[in-house]
Amino acid sequence: MPWGKSQLCWRKARILKTTSWCRLSCRCTTVLLGLNLAWSPSTIRISLAPLRFLCTTMAARIHHGTSYSRQTKLESRGRTVILNGHRHPQPKGVGYSRNVAVFQSRGKYLCFQDADDVMMEGRVRLQLDAAIKHPDSIIGCQITRNPEGSTKRYTHWLNNMSQAQLFTQVFTSHGPTVLMATWFCSRALFDRVGKFDERGKGVPEDLLFFYNHLRQGGGVHRVDAPLLCYRYHEDGASRSVQENTIWxxxxxxxxxxxxxHWKHFTIWNAGKQGRHLFRSLTPKNQLKVLAFCDVDSKKIVKAFYTYHESKQRPKPTVPVVHFTEARPPFVLCVKMVIKMPAVFNPPPWLLPRYTLIVASIEL
Known part of the structure; x- marks a missing residue:
């Protein structure tokens, strides 16, 4: 008996549902990371197809009671859960823990998640779709904060960059342009870049991985939906990294x-951060600096900046000029806030030829 229209529609819907179920369950591994793995129950509530969870602790012990009960709940819903620890007396760090979880997993795609953050429903599905469309990109997403309002300007920066700015603002002080806690990528991409740095506390393993990814021509993409609640706490691993290390x-x-690749350039900011950048450059690149430029007459009136601590002879001396007299290209050392001050209104000829390096951000 031939299929009726309603039967065909039902069969098509069932096939699509089954295909989606298999694609998610066979391809995705969620990498959970925590200090002692008293991890968030948010993953239990995800109404997706069965996924594989690799849960790794940075410390030498696991909170077995809480972790085991949540492991049982996940496994009862068809999800594979593997708990990892180690016997070392001290925590082995974020990089080590993520690497262990990745190496023990089998999924074609990796969804990274800190144990104390909250994953929103739909995150894996939406980021998987984006990863399939952008196979050479690290996929991030927008975030919310807990407590609400934490690091307000940093959150605004993460959530409101354009896709193009995910590349042009990689030199800023804020780290990767997509938050590590939101990363989603293919295993092939991870294997190509290599494992996270395992030196432990004080090492920005996410930034090192991100830079290596960009060096290999990798892309960055953000799903414009708040798919993660990012928890703020004083003991976060990222707070152990010194500012000078990042700089x-x-x-x-x-x-x-x-x-x-530049023959010469101008540093936009004759103040503290501009001079700091100049002193941090190699002698070869210091010679390329045509001038400092600024809008502050008190800085411009000095006419020159001399790097007195330099071991070079004669000591490097650089002119200080008004920005209207400066020659591109520019490296901008400015403090980024939600609304740039009105005085920062660069002329049209500046925009096509500049690199933005943000000195700091008002959190």
Missing amino acids: DLRVNFLEERVLQ
Whole structure:
């Protein structure tokens, strides 16, 4: 007996549902990371097809009671859960823990999740779709904060960059342009870049991985939906990284990716941050600096900046000029806030030829 129209529609819907179920369950691994793995129950509530969960602790112990009960709940819903720990007396760090989870997993796609954050329904599905469309990209998403209003300006920056700015603002002080806690990527991409740095506390393993990814021509994409609630707490691993460590990595990356290809450039900011950048450059790149430029008459009236601590002879001396007299290209050392001050209104001829390096952000 031939199929009726309603039967065909039902069969098609069932096939689509089954295909989606198999695609998610066979391809995705969620990598959970925590200090002691008293992890968030948010993953239990995800109404997706069965997924595989790799839960790794940075510490030497697991909170077995809480973790086991949640493991049982997940497994009862068809999800594979593997708990990992280690016997070392001290925490082995974020990089080590993520690597262990990735190496023990089998999924073609990896969804990274900190154990104390909350995953919103639909995250895996939406980021998987984006990863299929952008196979060479790290996929991020927008976030909400808990407590609400934490690091307001940083959150605004993460959530409101354009897709193009995910590339142009990689030299800023804020780290990767998509938050590590939201990363989603293919296993092939992870294997190509290599594992996370395992030196432990004080090492920005996410930034190092992100830079290596960009060096290999990788892309960055953000799903414009708030798919993660990012929890703020004083003991977060990222707070163990010194500002100078981040600064040195940023300057080295800027020199490698941009400045070595420029014959000369102007530093926009004759103040503290502009001078700090100049002192951090290699002698070769210091020689490329045509001038500092600024809008502040008190800085411009000095006419020159001399790097007195330099071991070079004669000591490097750079002119200080008004921005209207400056020559492109520019490296901008400005403080980024939600609304840039009105005085920062660059002329049209500046925009096509500049690199933005943000000194700091008002959190």
